[in-house]
Amino acid sequence: MRIARRAQRIEPFYVMEVAKAAATMAQQVAHTAQPMIFLNIGEPDFTAPSLVQQAAARAIQDGNTQYTQATGLQPLRERISDWYATRFQADVAPGRIIITAGASAALQLACLALIEAGDEILMPDPSYPCNRHFVSAADGNAVLLPTTAEERFQLSSAKVQAAWSDKTRGVLLASPSNPTGTSIAPEELRRIHEFVHSRGGITLIDEIYLGLSYEARFGQTALAMAGGLGESIISINSFSKYFNMTGWRLGWLVVPEALAPVIERIAQNLFICPSTVAQHAALACFEPDSLAEYERRRAEFKARRDYFIPELNRLGLTVPVMPDGAFYAYADCTDAAARLGVSGSWDFSFELMKRAHLAVTPGRDFGTMAPEQYVRFSTANSMVQLKEAVARLEAVLG
Secondary structure, X not given: OOOOHHHHHOOOOHHHHHHHHHHHHHHHHOOOOOOOEEOOOOOOOOOOOXXXXXXXXXXXXXXXXXXXXXXXOHHHHHHXXXXXXXXXXXXXXXXXXXXXXXXXXXHHHHHHHHOOOOOEEEEEEOOOHHHHHHHXXXXXXXXXXXXXXXXXXXXXXXXXXXHOOOOEEEEEEEOOOOOXXXXXXXXXXXXXXXXXXXXXXXXXXXXXXHHHXXXXXXXXXXXXXXXXXXXXXXXXXXXXXXOOOHHHOOEEEEOOHHHHHHHHHHHHHHOOOOOHHHHHHHHHHHOHHHHHHHHHHHHHHHHHHHHHHHHHHHOOOEOOOOOOEOOEEEEEOHHHHHHOOOOOHHHHHHHHXXXXXXXXXXXXXXXXXXXXXXXXXXXXXXXXXXXXXXXXXXXXXX
């Protein structure tokens, strides 16, 4: 059987490969004194709040399970618009909001609508691996630009300008970012977008961790960019992270007004519509009690960060930039790996799995910028689990 070249270009998702190995070992140690602790997957340990669960049950009971418009329920688009206005003081018309089958569908729709074969999209290295594969699946080329801790592992306007060529179509950014949890400084983001916009390019920004920002300076959506520039931003967002609805597979896309009917046409053909039950449930995300619960949980995620990062630094797993959002720690494991008698993040991750029954993610997934040097810890687990993880790290690292 002949496999399409675009499929052959898609590399394995090593996060999931490591997860499979960890799950196998977890079964073997499930009844021991040290069951497996999973700090490898970026999934909140919180589930959807009770009002969201009740709304889903009510939708099923009332028979509200048939197709919606491809762009999603109008009341949900309006509530998201209101959320941008009240939380971020951003004017985002409901007509610019497309409800999607997760952020993954939002990225796919944006890439299919905007990228031609051979187009280049500039991205920071390190970055979330699936983002570059969405570009590749649209027959574009993701161009990874190495970043440094001094740059918060984010692109700068100078690097974007230096890398821009006749083939460049635009940039795909993430703020806050996976795997680093860092955001782009607002003034730098504006400089990037002004340059891209001046070249007739596109600025796509993954904002799925936007709700989980911990510093006021960074906790703003690019859609609020002044001078009308926010209206030309393409933002990808999700109900998975801040709203704790990972398996519900619901997200959204904000696009310039003229692009909305194009996205709608593609969505009609590829997806028909997002999950109707998930959409009805998501309406309850914006109830005052739900929003208060999400803010309580955001404070808990921050407390976990504030505990865990200093402990990693103390143990020699240095986190070069304090994350300002999300729930990740991108740590330099060079010294720790040497203490375990191994070299590189891949072997270090499996050694931790074996000796400490602790699953983490090696840097291989996230690009070519020293992937052997870094591992990603997820701090989405409970404080109890994080403290136990620190105790186990201390025990094996000495």
